[in-house]
Amino acid sequence: MRIGIIALAVALGLTGMTTAPAWAVNPDEVLSDPVLEARAREISKGLRCLVCQNQSIDDSDADLAKDLRIIVRERLVAGDSDAQVVNFAVARYGDFVLLKPPFKVATLALWLGPLAIAAAGLMAVVMFFRRRRSVGASAQTSSAAIAPKSLSDEENRRIEEILKDTSA
Amino acid sequence: MFNRLIYILPLTVFLIMAVYFAIGLTKDPKILPSALIDKPIPEFVLPPIEGGPGKGFSSADLRGKGVSVVNVFASWCVPCRIEHPQITRLAQLKVATLYGLNYKDKPENALKWLAELGDPYAAHGADPRGRVGIDFGVYGIPETFIIDNNGIIRYKYVGPIDAARLEKVILPIIKKFSK
The missing domain is CATH 1.20.5 (Single alpha-helices involved in coiled-coils or other helix-helix interfaces)
Structure with a gap:
């Protein structure tokens, strides 16, 4: 039983290790104020890492991304609004730095x-x-125009002849 | 007639898009347009490379002294080594004042690099944390900026400058803003 519990704990520990996401944000970057840190994470997710280009600076391990993450946090601590922080990056790197154009x-x-x-x-x-409906409707209304002509006298006479032959 | 034309509309739309995409494929997505073109240089003061003979430089040096070229380099940057002969040539032509921004480098490595390859810069400054680099919108070195007499950034090139680019692009732009 005890071994079972240990095995379970080890197994859980291992799955925890394998599924833990590889945070690009290093522990030493994280701000002590959780509100500011949450804002920093949110801003970082919208800023493109210019070295890897399809990652946000929040995801990237590149040096420049780390520098920008630190700058984002420094500016938030200095009292910048979210928009001011984003504008700081846009002023230097253009709209391209925004993952959402x-x-x-x-x-x-x-x-x-x-x-x-x-x-x-x-x-x-x-x-x-x-158009399909109007084509269908016009076909109905114009049915008189394209209805077959009635048989001529000659044709009627021939039909009678044929019918007579078959009945005979 | 119009009814017939509508059938080739999808083909037309496709062809227009294909042309756009074909043009897009010829462009290098790694090269970004600079947000700082025609904008004033950021304010900065760069200290000299630690332990070196230089005196550093600041944004004040880039104003009122003709056209300047700021070349961002580091000893760890392989393409910087490749473009070094062209940067040296640019310095020898004396068409602009050449400044070196030593980006995120170890001072001893930077000094060794300059001693080994030659120091073409009128002045160079160290940016060990890359903060001035970020103010310049630097994202991949080497990067080279051409700055006019008023301290306005007129051109930026990302990547190593080869002989053809120096001749056909860099020198004409320097000439244009030297007037």
Whole structure:
């Protein structure tokens, strides 16, 4: 029983070790004030690491990412607002440093493009069904015009002849 | 007629997108446009490389003395070594004052590097924590900035400068802002 408990504890410990995420944020960077630290984490997640480019500075182990994480925390401690901290990074590295691109004239196509394409697709679908319905409706109303002509006298006479032959 | 045209619309849209993507593929995503072009240089004071003969330099040195070039280098940076002959040549041409920003380097390594390869800089300063580098928007060295007489950053190049780039890009820009 006791061995079982130890084994269980070891097993739990091992799974804990393997599933623990590899934090890029080092313990010595973490601020003692949990509120500021939470804000720093949130800001860091939105800032791109310029060395690895598809990671945030919160995720990255690169030196520059570490420097920027420390700067983010320093500025928060100095009393900067979140926006001021983000602007600090944007002033130096441009909008590219933001993982979420800002909504402005230069990025209109980026933000509204997918919406415009979806709207165009929806319109195409609506137009398709409308047209199909109107084609169907006009087929019904114009059925008289394209209805077959009645048989001529000659044709009637021939039918009678044929019918007579078969019945005979 | 219009009904027929609508069938080639998807193809047209595809072709337009394909052209954009094809152009996009030729661009190096590692090279970022600098946010600091046409902006004033950050304010800084760089101390000399510790134990060296230099005197460091500051943002004040980059204003009112003609065109300056700030070259960000480090002894640990292999491409910096590759571009060193071109940087030396740029210094010899005396078309601009050349400053060296020694980025996140150990002083003894930096001094050894300069002694070994030659020191082309009018002045160099040490940025061991990379803070001035971050103010300059540095993310991957070597980086080279061309700064006009008023302390406005006019051009930035990320990566080693080769002979062709020096001749065709760097020198003409220096000339343009020297007037």
